Amino acid sequence: xxxxxxxxxxxxxxxxxxxxxxxxxxxxxxxxxxxxxxxxxxxxxxxxxxxxxxxxxxxxxxxxxxxxxxxxxxxxxxxxxxxxxxxxxxxxxxxxxxxxxxxxxxxxxx
Amino acid sequence: xxxxxxxxxxxxxxxxxxxxxxxxxxxxxxxxxxxxxxxxxxxxxxxxxxxxxxxxxxxxxxxxxxxxxxxxxxxxxxxxxxxxxxxxxxxxxxxxxxxxxxxxxxxxxxxxxxx
Numbered sequence: 001x002x003x004x005x006x007x008x009x010x011x012x013x014x015x016x017x018x019x020x021x022x023x024x025x026x027x028x029x030x031x032x033x034x035x036x037x038x039x040x041x042x043x044x045x046x047x048x049x050x051x052x053x054x055x056x057x058x059x060x061x062x063x064x065x066x067x068x069x070x071x072x073x074x075x076x077x078x079x080x081x082x083x084x085x086x087x088x089x090x091x092x093x094x095x096x097x098x099x100x101x102x103x104x105x106x107x108x109x110x
Numbered sequence: 111x112x113x114x115x116x117x118x119x120x121x122x123x124x125x126x127x128x129x130x131x132x133x134x135x136x137x138x139x140x141x142x143x144x145x146x147x148x149x150x151x152x153x154x155x156x157x158x159x160x161x162x163x164x165x166x167x168x169x170x171x172x173x174x175x176x177x178x179x180x181x182x183x184x185x186x187x188x189x190x191x192x193x194x195x196x197x198x199x200x201x202x203x204x205x206x207x208x209x210x211x212x213x214x215x216x217x218x219x220x221x222x223x224x225x
Contacts, residue, residue: 034214102150103151
């Protein structure tokens with residue numbers, strides 16, 4: 001079964017707000033995590049990744065935080081835009097396979 | 111979609127028929143994967159291949175078969191033994207199978223509907 005999950009299936013925000021999408025994982029041996037964005041009818045796209053020896057990693061408008069103590073991963077999107085509307089998946093590398101969570105649907109209203 | 115193509119985008123099949131989904135990549139990646147995605151669900155691994163002429167079962171391989179005769183190609187056959195084949199199928203590839211920075215690039219997907 002899946003060891004990665006997200007706390008909320010949906011998240012609605014206003015344009016310009018900051019968004020926080022959460023993910024919990026159960027495999028303490030996982031050492032690599034990825035966030036993917038999937039737009040409707042398309043394949044997932046890589047957003048940002050983080051290794052277990054890091055607590056935080058920043059990209060363009062996105063930040064991933066990793067709390068290994070409570071096995072929690074979050075994706076922060078600054079100044080959310082309508083184009084950010086999509087399903088967001090976290091994934092953990094467990095051995096040789098990526099395990100995906102169920103996804104959070106982010107809806108951004110103008 | 112990172113140099114990975116899947117065809118067709120939409121596929122319809124009658125019950126009892128086998129159907130093959132195409133996946134091609136020009137990224138020179140060694141590893142390739144097939145996932146199944148159902149509404150409201152995450153991706154579930156069907157099969158993966160680390161190298162040409164080698165492939166391994168994923169979590170839900172029953173009713174599916176694959177081949178890896180060429181590095182660029184990893185076709186998936188959905189057989190009549192698959193009891194609930196209607197789903198969105200995603201192909202992915204990565205430079206290597208294991209290790210950090212093992213970013214998987216995904217194709218655009220094929221939506222299979224069984225009539």
